[in-house]
Amino acid sequence: MKNILAAIAAAAALIAGVAHTHADELTDRAAAGKPIRIGFAHEIPWAYPGDKNEPLGFANAIAVGVLKSMGYTNIEPVVTEWGGLIPGVQAGRFDVITGGMYITGARCKNVSFAEPMGKFGDSFIVKKGNPKGIQTYQDIKQKGATMVTVSGYVNVDAALKEGVPESKIIQVPSPTEVLAAVRAGRADVGAGDDFAMKQLAASAPQEIEATDTAALPDWTNNWVAVAFRKEDKDFLKAYNEAQAKYLGTPEMLEAVGKFQYTKAQLPGDAKTEWACANR
Template sequence: MRFRTILATFTTAAALFLGTSFGQADDLTDRAKAGKPIRIGFAHEIPWAYPGDKNEPLGFANAIALGVLKSMGYTNIEPVVTDWGGLIPGLQAGRFDIITGGMYITGKRCANVSFAEPMGKFGDAFIVKKGNPKHIETYQDIKKTGATMATVSGFVNVDAALKEGIAEDKIMQVPGLTEVLAAVKAGRADAGAGNDFAMKDLVQSAPNDIEVTDSAALPEWTFNWVAIAFKPEDKDFLKAYNEAQAKYLGTPEMLEAAGKFKYTKAQLPGDTKTDWICANR
Protein backbone atom coordinates (compact mmCIF):
# COMPACT_ATOMS: atom_id res chain seq x y z
CA MET A 1 0.00 0.00 0.00
CA ARG A 2 1.51 3.35 -1.03
CA PHE A 3 1.44 6.13 1.54
CA ARG A 4 2.29 9.76 1.02
CA THR A 5 1.74 12.02 3.99
CA ILE A 6 0.78 15.66 3.92
CA LEU A 7 0.88 17.64 7.14
CA ALA A 8 -2.01 20.07 7.08
CA THR A 9 -1.95 22.46 10.00
CA PHE A 10 -5.13 24.37 10.69
CA THR A 11 -5.58 27.14 13.25
CA THR A 12 -8.72 27.64 15.25
CA ALA A 13 -9.87 29.95 12.49
CA ALA A 14 -10.55 26.81 10.49
CA ALA A 15 -13.74 26.45 12.47
CA LEU A 16 -15.14 29.23 10.31
CA PHE A 17 -15.44 26.67 7.51
CA LEU A 18 -18.06 24.76 9.45
CA GLY A 19 -20.88 27.01 8.37
CA THR A 20 -19.84 27.19 4.74
CA SER A 21 -21.10 25.07 1.92
CA PHE A 22 -18.97 22.35 0.33
CA GLY A 23 -17.01 23.39 -2.71
CA GLN A 24 -17.30 21.55 -5.97
CA ALA A 25 -15.14 18.44 -5.97
CA ASP A 26 -14.61 15.40 -8.17
CA ASP A 27 -16.89 12.53 -7.31
CA LEU A 28 -14.94 10.22 -4.99
CA THR A 29 -16.10 7.08 -6.75
CA ASP A 30 -14.91 8.36 -10.13
CA ARG A 31 -11.59 9.54 -8.71
CA ALA A 32 -10.94 6.25 -6.92
CA LYS A 33 -11.85 4.13 -9.94
CA ALA A 34 -9.52 6.28 -12.04
CA GLY A 35 -6.68 5.23 -9.75
CA LYS A 36 -6.30 8.53 -7.95
CA PRO A 37 -5.37 8.31 -4.26
CA ILE A 38 -8.07 8.31 -1.60
CA ARG A 39 -6.99 10.97 0.88
CA ILE A 40 -7.76 10.10 4.49
CA GLY A 41 -7.74 12.82 7.13
CA PHE A 42 -6.97 12.21 10.79
CA ALA A 43 -5.32 13.84 13.80
CA HIS A 44 -2.80 12.52 16.34
CA GLU A 45 -5.16 10.60 18.65
CA ILE A 46 -3.63 7.40 20.05
CA PRO A 47 -4.92 4.66 19.77
CA TRP A 48 -7.68 5.87 17.44
CA ALA A 49 -5.78 7.35 14.50
CA TYR A 50 -2.27 8.74 14.33
CA PRO A 51 0.82 8.80 12.08
CA GLY A 52 3.62 6.29 12.59
CA ASP A 53 7.38 6.84 12.43
CA LYS A 54 7.25 6.47 8.65
CA ASN A 55 4.08 8.59 8.47
CA GLU A 56 1.92 5.52 7.87
CA PRO A 57 -1.66 5.71 9.22
CA LEU A 58 -1.91 3.83 12.51
CA GLY A 59 -4.68 3.36 15.09
CA PHE A 60 -7.76 1.15 15.07
CA ALA A 61 -9.99 3.65 13.21
CA ASN A 62 -7.44 3.81 10.41
CA ALA A 63 -6.96 0.04 10.51
CA ILE A 64 -10.69 -0.58 10.07
CA ALA A 65 -11.06 2.04 7.34
CA LEU A 66 -8.04 0.72 5.43
CA GLY A 67 -9.36 -2.83 5.72
CA VAL A 68 -12.72 -1.82 4.30
CA LEU A 69 -11.15 0.17 1.48
CA LYS A 70 -8.85 -2.74 0.63
CA SER A 71 -11.86 -5.07 0.44
CA MET A 72 -13.37 -2.59 -2.03
CA GLY A 73 -10.22 -2.81 -4.15
CA TYR A 74 -8.68 0.50 -3.11
CA THR A 75 -5.09 0.50 -1.84
CA ASN A 76 -3.80 3.82 -3.17
CA ILE A 77 -4.10 5.83 0.05
CA GLU A 78 -2.77 9.29 0.89
CA PRO A 79 -2.77 10.20 4.60
CA VAL A 80 -3.35 13.83 5.56
CA VAL A 81 -2.56 14.72 9.17
CA THR A 82 -4.17 17.74 10.81
CA ASP A 83 -5.27 18.85 14.24
CA TRP A 84 -8.65 17.67 15.52
CA GLY A 85 -10.37 21.01 14.92
CA GLY A 86 -9.29 20.94 11.29
CA LEU A 87 -10.91 17.63 10.36
CA ILE A 88 -14.38 18.76 9.32
CA PRO A 89 -13.17 22.06 7.79
CA GLY A 90 -10.50 20.13 5.91
CA LEU A 91 -13.07 17.71 4.50
CA GLN A 92 -15.30 20.59 3.50
CA ALA A 93 -12.42 22.41 1.83
CA GLY A 94 -11.47 19.32 -0.18
CA ARG A 95 -8.11 18.77 1.49
CA PHE A 96 -9.00 15.11 1.97
CA ASP A 97 -11.81 12.76 0.97
CA ILE A 98 -12.61 10.86 4.18
CA ILE A 99 -12.22 11.51 7.90
CA THR A 100 -10.77 8.40 9.52
CA GLY A 101 -9.90 10.06 12.83
CA GLY A 102 -12.29 8.12 15.04
CA MET A 103 -15.00 10.77 15.17
CA TYR A 104 -18.12 10.41 17.30
CA ILE A 105 -21.42 10.65 15.42
CA THR A 106 -23.36 13.65 16.76
CA GLY A 107 -26.29 15.67 15.51
CA LYS A 108 -24.12 18.76 15.06
CA ARG A 109 -21.60 16.87 12.97
CA CYS A 110 -24.31 15.13 10.95
CA ALA A 111 -25.34 18.58 9.72
CA ASN A 112 -21.92 19.02 8.11
CA VAL A 113 -20.75 15.55 7.04
CA SER A 114 -22.23 12.20 6.07
CA PHE A 115 -21.24 9.41 8.43
CA ALA A 116 -20.89 5.78 7.49
CA GLU A 117 -22.59 3.23 9.73
CA PRO A 118 -20.79 3.00 13.10
CA MET A 119 -17.59 1.00 13.51
CA GLY A 120 -17.69 0.96 17.30
CA LYS A 121 -19.31 2.15 20.53
CA PHE A 122 -17.26 3.82 23.24
CA GLY A 123 -17.55 5.41 26.66
CA ASP A 124 -15.78 8.40 28.17
CA ALA A 125 -13.65 8.72 31.27
CA PHE A 126 -11.62 11.26 33.24
CA ILE A 127 -7.99 11.44 34.21
CA VAL A 128 -7.38 12.81 37.70
CA LYS A 129 -4.46 13.22 40.08
CA LYS A 130 -3.33 9.99 41.74
CA GLY A 131 -5.73 9.13 44.56
CA ASN A 132 -8.54 11.16 42.96
CA PRO A 133 -8.50 13.85 45.69
CA LYS A 134 -11.79 15.43 44.59
CA HIS A 135 -13.53 12.05 44.10
CA ILE A 136 -14.45 12.81 40.51
CA GLU A 137 -16.25 10.02 38.66
CA THR A 138 -18.96 11.90 36.73
CA TYR A 139 -19.73 15.31 35.27
CA GLN A 140 -21.99 15.93 38.25
CA ASP A 141 -19.01 15.42 40.56
CA ILE A 142 -17.16 18.12 38.65
CA LYS A 143 -20.13 20.46 38.94
CA LYS A 144 -20.70 19.84 42.66
CA THR A 145 -17.05 20.31 43.62
CA GLY A 146 -16.51 23.35 41.42
CA ALA A 147 -13.64 21.53 39.74
CA THR A 148 -12.05 22.61 36.48
CA MET A 149 -12.21 20.14 33.59
CA ALA A 150 -9.79 20.11 30.67
CA THR A 151 -10.68 18.59 27.32
CA VAL A 152 -9.79 19.00 23.66
CA SER A 153 -11.57 21.77 21.79
CA GLY A 154 -14.21 20.17 19.57
CA PHE A 155 -14.55 17.01 21.67
CA VAL A 156 -18.09 15.98 22.62
CA ASN A 157 -17.05 16.31 26.26
CA VAL A 158 -17.55 20.07 26.01
CA ASP A 159 -21.24 19.66 25.16
CA ALA A 160 -21.64 16.87 27.72
CA ALA A 161 -20.22 19.08 30.46
CA LEU A 162 -22.47 21.98 29.51
CA LYS A 163 -25.49 19.65 29.40
CA GLU A 164 -24.68 18.52 32.95
CA GLY A 165 -24.61 22.12 34.14
CA ILE A 166 -20.87 22.71 34.42
CA ALA A 167 -20.10 26.41 34.04
CA GLU A 168 -18.36 27.36 30.82
CA ASP A 169 -15.51 29.00 32.72
CA LYS A 170 -14.84 25.65 34.40
CA ILE A 171 -14.23 23.97 31.03
CA MET A 172 -10.66 24.40 29.83
CA GLN A 173 -10.47 23.75 26.09
CA VAL A 174 -7.02 22.87 24.77
CA PRO A 175 -5.61 21.85 21.36
CA GLY A 176 -4.83 18.19 22.08
CA LEU A 177 -4.52 15.33 24.54
CA THR A 178 -0.95 16.23 25.45
CA GLU A 179 -2.25 19.55 26.77
CA VAL A 180 -5.03 17.79 28.70
CA LEU A 181 -2.45 15.65 30.47
CA ALA A 182 -0.21 18.65 31.16
CA ALA A 183 -3.11 20.63 32.65
CA VAL A 184 -4.01 17.87 35.10
CA LYS A 185 -0.41 17.12 36.07
CA ALA A 186 0.27 20.82 36.71
CA GLY A 187 -2.92 21.29 38.72
CA ARG A 188 -4.44 23.78 36.29
CA ALA A 189 -7.31 21.32 35.84
CA ASP A 190 -8.76 18.86 38.35
CA ALA A 191 -9.86 16.41 35.67
CA GLY A 192 -9.21 15.72 32.03
CA ALA A 193 -12.08 14.42 29.91
CA GLY A 194 -11.99 12.27 26.80
CA ASN A 195 -12.81 8.84 25.48
CA ASP A 196 -11.96 5.88 27.67
CA PHE A 197 -9.23 4.58 25.34
CA ALA A 198 -7.42 7.90 25.15
CA MET A 199 -7.59 8.51 28.89
CA LYS A 200 -6.16 5.07 29.65
CA ASP A 201 -3.36 5.75 27.19
CA LEU A 202 -2.53 9.03 28.94
CA VAL A 203 -2.26 7.23 32.27
CA GLN A 204 0.35 4.91 30.78
CA SER A 205 2.52 7.94 30.05
CA ALA A 206 2.36 9.18 33.66
CA PRO A 207 1.36 6.23 35.89
CA ASN A 208 2.82 7.76 39.06
CA ASP A 209 0.95 11.04 38.69
CA ILE A 210 -2.53 10.31 37.39
CA GLU A 211 -5.22 7.65 37.23
CA VAL A 212 -8.30 7.06 35.10
CA THR A 213 -11.91 6.81 36.24
CA ASP A 214 -14.38 4.08 35.30
CA SER A 215 -16.44 4.92 32.21
CA ALA A 216 -19.25 2.72 33.57
CA ALA A 217 -19.92 5.38 36.22
CA LEU A 218 -21.17 7.75 33.54
CA PRO A 219 -24.80 7.69 32.31
CA GLU A 220 -25.74 5.78 29.16
CA TRP A 221 -26.29 8.95 27.13
CA THR A 222 -22.58 9.74 27.37
CA PHE A 223 -21.69 6.63 25.35
CA ASN A 224 -21.10 7.33 21.67
CA TRP A 225 -20.66 5.61 18.33
CA VAL A 226 -17.70 6.20 16.04
CA ALA A 227 -17.73 6.24 12.26
CA ILE A 228 -15.87 7.32 9.15
CA ALA A 229 -17.12 10.62 7.68
CA PHE A 230 -17.59 11.63 4.04
CA LYS A 231 -18.65 14.69 2.09
CA PRO A 232 -22.46 14.61 1.59
CA GLU A 233 -22.13 14.55 -2.19
CA ASP A 234 -20.17 11.29 -2.17
CA LYS A 235 -23.33 9.22 -1.73
CA ASP A 236 -22.39 6.40 -4.08
CA PHE A 237 -19.05 5.84 -2.40
CA LEU A 238 -20.63 6.00 1.05
CA LYS A 239 -23.21 3.37 0.06
CA ALA A 240 -20.51 1.05 -1.26
CA TYR A 241 -18.39 1.66 1.83
CA ASN A 242 -21.27 0.75 4.14
CA GLU A 243 -21.89 -2.47 2.24
CA ALA A 244 -18.22 -3.43 2.44
CA GLN A 245 -17.93 -2.47 6.11
CA ALA A 246 -20.95 -4.63 7.01
CA LYS A 247 -19.11 -7.65 5.60
CA TYR A 248 -15.77 -6.75 7.21
CA LEU A 249 -16.76 -5.62 10.71
CA GLY A 250 -16.34 -8.32 13.34
CA THR A 251 -14.38 -10.69 11.10
CA PRO A 252 -11.19 -12.32 12.43
CA GLU A 253 -9.19 -10.26 9.94
CA MET A 254 -10.74 -7.01 11.16
CA LEU A 255 -10.39 -7.86 14.86
CA GLU A 256 -6.74 -8.79 14.35
CA ALA A 257 -5.96 -5.55 12.51
CA ALA A 258 -7.82 -3.31 14.97
CA GLY A 259 -6.81 -5.40 17.96
CA LYS A 260 -3.22 -4.21 17.59
CA PHE A 261 -4.58 -0.87 18.80
CA LYS A 262 -6.67 -2.16 21.74
CA TYR A 263 -9.99 -2.55 19.88
CA THR A 264 -11.89 -5.65 21.06
CA LYS A 265 -15.21 -7.37 20.41
CA ALA A 266 -16.62 -5.33 23.30
CA GLN A 267 -16.36 -2.21 21.12
CA LEU A 268 -18.39 -3.62 18.21
CA PRO A 269 -21.27 -1.20 17.56
CA GLY A 270 -24.26 -3.55 17.62
CA ASP A 271 -27.33 -2.84 15.51
CA THR A 272 -27.70 0.90 16.13
CA LYS A 273 -27.85 2.86 12.87
CA THR A 274 -26.35 6.21 11.99
CA ASP A 275 -29.73 7.82 11.25
CA TRP A 276 -30.87 7.12 14.82
CA ILE A 277 -27.57 8.30 16.30
CA CYS A 278 -27.71 11.58 14.35
CA ALA A 279 -31.18 12.21 15.77
CA ASN A 280 -30.32 11.24 19.35
CA ARG A 281 -26.74 12.34 20.02
Protein backbone atom coordinates in the same frame (compact mmCIF):
# COMPACT_ATOMS: atom_id res chain seq x y z
CA MET B 1 -37.28 1.75 -37.90
CA LYS B 2 -33.49 1.85 -38.21
CA ASN B 3 -33.57 5.59 -37.59
CA ILE B 4 -35.76 5.09 -34.52
CA LEU B 5 -33.44 2.39 -33.11
CA ALA B 6 -30.42 4.57 -33.76
CA ALA B 7 -32.09 7.47 -31.97
CA ILE B 8 -32.91 5.25 -28.98
CA ALA B 9 -29.33 4.00 -28.84
CA ALA B 10 -27.99 7.52 -29.00
CA ALA B 11 -30.34 8.63 -26.24
CA ALA B 12 -29.29 5.69 -24.06
CA ALA B 13 -25.63 6.53 -24.57
CA LEU B 14 -26.30 10.16 -23.68
CA ILE B 15 -28.17 9.17 -20.53
CA ALA B 16 -25.33 6.83 -19.50
CA GLY B 17 -22.83 9.62 -20.08
CA VAL B 18 -24.86 12.06 -18.01
CA ALA B 19 -25.20 9.48 -15.22
CA HIS B 20 -21.44 9.02 -15.21
CA THR B 21 -20.69 12.71 -15.08
CA HIS B 22 -23.02 13.02 -12.11
CA ALA B 23 -21.17 10.39 -10.08
CA ASP B 24 -19.84 11.95 -6.90
CA GLU B 25 -16.35 13.41 -6.82
CA LEU B 26 -14.80 10.72 -4.62
CA THR B 27 -16.16 7.89 -6.79
CA ASP B 28 -14.69 9.59 -9.87
CA ARG B 29 -11.41 10.24 -8.07
CA ALA B 30 -11.07 6.63 -6.97
CA ALA B 31 -12.05 5.30 -10.41
CA ALA B 32 -9.32 7.44 -11.96
CA GLY B 33 -6.73 5.79 -9.71
CA LYS B 34 -6.05 8.92 -7.67
CA PRO B 35 -5.20 8.41 -3.99
CA ILE B 36 -7.99 8.32 -1.44
CA ARG B 37 -6.85 10.82 1.16
CA ILE B 38 -7.72 9.86 4.75
CA GLY B 39 -7.68 12.59 7.40
CA PHE B 40 -6.98 11.98 11.08
CA ALA B 41 -5.41 13.60 14.14
CA HIS B 42 -2.86 12.16 16.57
CA GLU B 43 -5.26 10.20 18.79
CA ILE B 44 -3.77 7.00 20.24
CA PRO B 45 -5.09 4.27 19.91
CA TRP B 46 -7.82 5.52 17.54
CA ALA B 47 -5.80 6.99 14.69
CA TYR B 48 -2.28 8.36 14.56
CA PRO B 49 0.75 8.53 12.24
CA GLY B 50 3.64 6.07 12.45
CA ASP B 51 7.33 6.85 12.01
CA LYS B 52 6.89 7.05 8.23
CA ASN B 53 3.50 8.75 8.49
CA GLU B 54 1.70 5.44 7.90
CA PRO B 55 -1.88 5.37 9.27
CA LEU B 56 -1.96 3.51 12.59
CA GLY B 57 -4.73 3.00 15.18
CA PHE B 58 -7.85 0.86 15.06
CA ALA B 59 -10.07 3.42 13.30
CA ASN B 60 -7.50 3.69 10.52
CA ALA B 61 -7.07 -0.10 10.45
CA ILE B 62 -10.80 -0.61 9.91
CA ALA B 63 -11.12 2.16 7.31
CA VAL B 64 -8.06 1.01 5.36
CA GLY B 65 -9.26 -2.61 5.56
CA VAL B 66 -12.66 -1.66 4.15
CA LEU B 67 -11.12 0.45 1.37
CA LYS B 68 -8.78 -2.38 0.41
CA SER B 69 -11.71 -4.80 0.29
CA MET B 70 -13.28 -2.36 -2.20
CA GLY B 71 -10.13 -2.59 -4.32
CA TYR B 72 -8.57 0.72 -3.27
CA THR B 73 -4.94 0.47 -2.17
CA ASN B 74 -3.72 3.93 -3.19
CA ILE B 75 -4.33 5.58 0.17
CA GLU B 76 -2.71 8.83 1.30
CA PRO B 77 -2.69 9.84 4.99
CA VAL B 78 -3.26 13.49 5.93
CA VAL B 79 -2.56 14.38 9.57
CA THR B 80 -4.17 17.46 11.10
CA GLU B 81 -5.43 18.73 14.45
CA TRP B 82 -8.73 17.32 15.68
CA GLY B 83 -10.52 20.62 15.22
CA GLY B 84 -9.47 20.72 11.58
CA LEU B 85 -11.00 17.38 10.55
CA ILE B 86 -14.52 18.47 9.57
CA PRO B 87 -13.40 21.77 7.97
CA GLY B 88 -10.67 19.82 6.16
CA VAL B 89 -12.96 17.26 4.56
CA GLN B 90 -15.48 19.98 3.67
CA ALA B 91 -12.74 21.99 1.96
CA GLY B 92 -11.50 18.96 0.02
CA ARG B 93 -8.10 18.76 1.72
CA PHE B 94 -8.82 15.06 2.20
CA ASP B 95 -11.64 12.68 1.27
CA VAL B 96 -12.49 10.69 4.41
CA ILE B 97 -12.25 11.40 8.14
CA THR B 98 -10.86 8.22 9.71
CA GLY B 99 -9.92 9.70 13.07
CA GLY B 100 -12.39 7.82 15.26
CA MET B 101 -15.10 10.49 15.37
CA TYR B 102 -18.23 10.12 17.48
CA ILE B 103 -21.49 10.40 15.55
CA THR B 104 -23.41 13.38 16.93
CA GLY B 105 -26.38 15.39 15.72
CA ALA B 106 -24.28 18.53 15.35
CA ARG B 107 -21.65 16.76 13.25
CA CYS B 108 -24.29 15.02 11.12
CA LYS B 109 -25.32 18.46 9.85
CA ASN B 110 -21.86 18.99 8.37
CA VAL B 111 -20.67 15.55 7.19
CA SER B 112 -22.16 12.19 6.20
CA PHE B 113 -21.16 9.38 8.52
CA ALA B 114 -20.84 5.78 7.43
CA GLU B 115 -22.56 3.17 9.60
CA PRO B 116 -20.90 2.74 13.03
CA MET B 117 -17.62 0.85 13.37
CA GLY B 118 -17.79 0.66 17.17
CA LYS B 119 -19.37 1.74 20.46
CA PHE B 120 -17.30 3.54 23.11
CA GLY B 121 -17.54 5.29 26.46
CA ASP B 122 -15.73 8.22 28.06
CA SER B 123 -13.78 8.69 31.27
CA PHE B 124 -11.64 11.26 33.06
CA ILE B 125 -8.05 11.64 34.19
CA VAL B 126 -7.32 13.06 37.63
CA LYS B 127 -4.37 13.40 39.98
CA LYS B 128 -3.30 10.13 41.62
CA GLY B 129 -5.72 9.18 44.40
CA ASN B 130 -8.48 11.33 42.88
CA PRO B 131 -8.28 13.95 45.68
CA LYS B 132 -11.56 15.63 44.75
CA GLY B 133 -13.43 12.35 44.22
CA ILE B 134 -14.49 13.17 40.67
CA GLN B 135 -16.23 10.42 38.70
CA THR B 136 -19.02 12.24 36.82
CA TYR B 137 -19.88 15.60 35.29
CA GLN B 138 -22.14 16.23 38.28
CA ASP B 139 -19.10 15.86 40.54
CA ILE B 140 -17.28 18.46 38.45
CA LYS B 141 -20.25 20.83 38.76
CA GLN B 142 -20.89 20.32 42.47
CA LYS B 143 -17.24 20.62 43.49
CA GLY B 144 -16.57 23.66 41.36
CA ALA B 145 -13.79 21.79 39.58
CA THR B 146 -12.12 22.87 36.37
CA MET B 147 -12.26 20.48 33.41
CA VAL B 148 -9.95 20.37 30.41
CA THR B 149 -10.67 18.61 27.13
CA VAL B 150 -9.78 18.84 23.46
CA SER B 151 -11.53 21.50 21.42
CA GLY B 152 -14.24 19.82 19.37
CA TYR B 153 -14.63 16.82 21.68
CA VAL B 154 -18.18 15.88 22.67
CA ASN B 155 -17.15 16.27 26.32
CA VAL B 156 -17.65 20.02 26.05
CA ASP B 157 -21.34 19.61 25.19
CA ALA B 158 -21.74 16.80 27.74
CA ALA B 159 -20.34 18.97 30.54
CA LEU B 160 -22.53 21.94 29.57
CA LYS B 161 -25.57 19.63 29.43
CA GLU B 162 -24.82 18.53 33.00
CA GLY B 163 -24.59 22.12 34.19
CA VAL B 164 -20.82 22.63 34.33
CA PRO B 165 -20.24 26.37 33.80
CA GLU B 166 -18.50 27.26 30.55
CA SER B 167 -15.99 29.26 32.58
CA LYS B 168 -14.88 25.98 34.18
CA ILE B 169 -14.11 24.28 30.85
CA ILE B 170 -10.67 24.67 29.27
CA GLN B 171 -10.32 23.64 25.63
CA VAL B 172 -6.91 22.68 24.20
CA PRO B 173 -5.71 21.39 20.81
CA SER B 174 -4.66 17.83 21.75
CA PRO B 175 -4.73 15.10 24.43
CA THR B 176 -1.08 15.86 25.27
CA GLU B 177 -2.16 19.29 26.49
CA VAL B 178 -5.03 17.73 28.47
CA LEU B 179 -2.47 15.69 30.38
CA ALA B 180 -0.19 18.68 30.83
CA ALA B 181 -3.01 20.82 32.27
CA VAL B 182 -3.96 18.19 34.86
CA ARG B 183 -0.35 17.48 35.82
CA ALA B 184 0.35 21.19 36.29
CA GLY B 185 -2.82 21.74 38.34
CA ARG B 186 -4.38 24.13 35.82
CA ALA B 187 -7.32 21.72 35.66
CA ASP B 188 -8.70 19.25 38.19
CA VAL B 189 -9.93 16.77 35.61
CA GLY B 190 -9.29 15.91 31.97
CA ALA B 191 -12.11 14.48 29.85
CA GLY B 192 -12.09 12.33 26.74
CA ASP B 193 -12.81 8.86 25.41
CA ASP B 194 -11.91 6.00 27.73
CA PHE B 195 -9.14 4.65 25.49
CA ALA B 196 -7.39 8.01 25.31
CA MET B 197 -7.71 8.72 29.04
CA LYS B 198 -6.29 5.31 29.98
CA GLN B 199 -3.43 5.95 27.55
CA LEU B 200 -2.68 9.30 29.17
CA ALA B 201 -2.82 7.80 32.66
CA ALA B 202 -0.46 5.01 31.63
CA SER B 203 2.04 7.60 30.40
CA ALA B 204 2.30 9.16 33.89
CA PRO B 205 1.33 6.36 36.33
CA GLN B 206 2.98 7.96 39.36
CA GLU B 207 0.94 11.16 39.00
CA ILE B 208 -2.26 10.42 37.07
CA GLU B 209 -5.08 7.88 37.07
CA ALA B 210 -8.16 7.30 34.93
CA THR B 211 -11.68 7.09 36.33
CA ASP B 212 -14.16 4.27 35.71
CA THR B 213 -16.06 4.74 32.44
CA ALA B 214 -19.02 2.86 33.96
CA ALA B 215 -19.55 5.73 36.44
CA LEU B 216 -20.81 7.98 33.65
CA PRO B 217 -24.45 7.74 32.54
CA ASP B 218 -25.41 5.58 29.55
CA TRP B 219 -26.22 8.60 27.38
CA THR B 220 -22.51 9.44 27.31
CA ASN B 221 -21.78 6.25 25.34
CA ASN B 222 -21.20 6.99 21.68
CA TRP B 223 -20.86 5.32 18.29
CA VAL B 224 -17.90 5.97 16.02
CA ALA B 225 -17.71 6.03 12.23
CA VAL B 226 -15.71 7.42 9.35
CA ALA B 227 -17.16 10.52 7.70
CA PHE B 228 -17.45 11.83 4.14
CA ARG B 229 -18.47 15.03 2.40
CA LYS B 230 -22.23 15.34 1.99
CA GLU B 231 -21.82 15.19 -1.78
CA ASP B 232 -20.07 11.79 -1.87
CA LYS B 233 -23.26 9.73 -1.57
CA ASP B 234 -22.35 7.00 -4.07
CA PHE B 235 -19.03 6.29 -2.42
CA LEU B 236 -20.64 6.30 1.04
CA LYS B 237 -23.19 3.71 -0.08
CA ALA B 238 -20.47 1.45 -1.50
CA TYR B 239 -18.36 1.91 1.64
CA ASN B 240 -21.26 0.92 3.91
CA GLU B 241 -21.85 -2.24 1.88
CA ALA B 242 -18.17 -3.20 2.10
CA GLN B 243 -17.92 -2.38 5.82
CA ALA B 244 -20.94 -4.58 6.61
CA LYS B 245 -19.04 -7.54 5.13
CA TYR B 246 -15.72 -6.66 6.82
CA LEU B 247 -16.75 -5.66 10.35
CA GLY B 248 -16.29 -8.41 12.93
CA THR B 249 -14.44 -10.79 10.59
CA PRO B 250 -11.31 -12.60 11.84
CA GLU B 251 -9.26 -10.47 9.43
CA MET B 252 -10.66 -7.25 10.86
CA LEU B 253 -10.29 -8.31 14.52
CA GLU B 254 -6.68 -9.33 13.89
CA ALA B 255 -5.94 -5.95 12.29
CA VAL B 256 -7.34 -3.97 15.24
CA GLY B 257 -6.22 -6.24 18.08
CA LYS B 258 -2.89 -4.50 18.62
CA PHE B 259 -4.75 -1.21 19.04
CA GLN B 260 -6.92 -2.39 21.99
CA TYR B 261 -10.14 -2.83 19.98
CA THR B 262 -11.94 -6.09 20.81
CA LYS B 263 -15.29 -7.74 20.05
CA ALA B 264 -16.70 -5.79 23.01
CA GLN B 265 -16.42 -2.59 20.98
CA LEU B 266 -18.41 -3.86 17.98
CA PRO B 267 -21.34 -1.49 17.35
CA GLY B 268 -24.22 -3.96 17.60
CA ASP B 269 -27.43 -3.03 15.82
CA ALA B 270 -27.11 0.75 16.22
CA LYS B 271 -27.48 2.76 13.01
CA THR B 272 -26.07 6.14 12.08
CA GLU B 273 -29.55 7.59 11.53
CA TRP B 274 -30.40 6.77 15.16
CA ALA B 275 -27.10 8.15 16.47
CA CYS B 276 -27.58 11.40 14.53
CA ALA B 277 -30.99 11.83 16.14
CA ASN B 278 -30.03 10.77 19.66
CA ARG B 279 -26.47 11.92 20.24
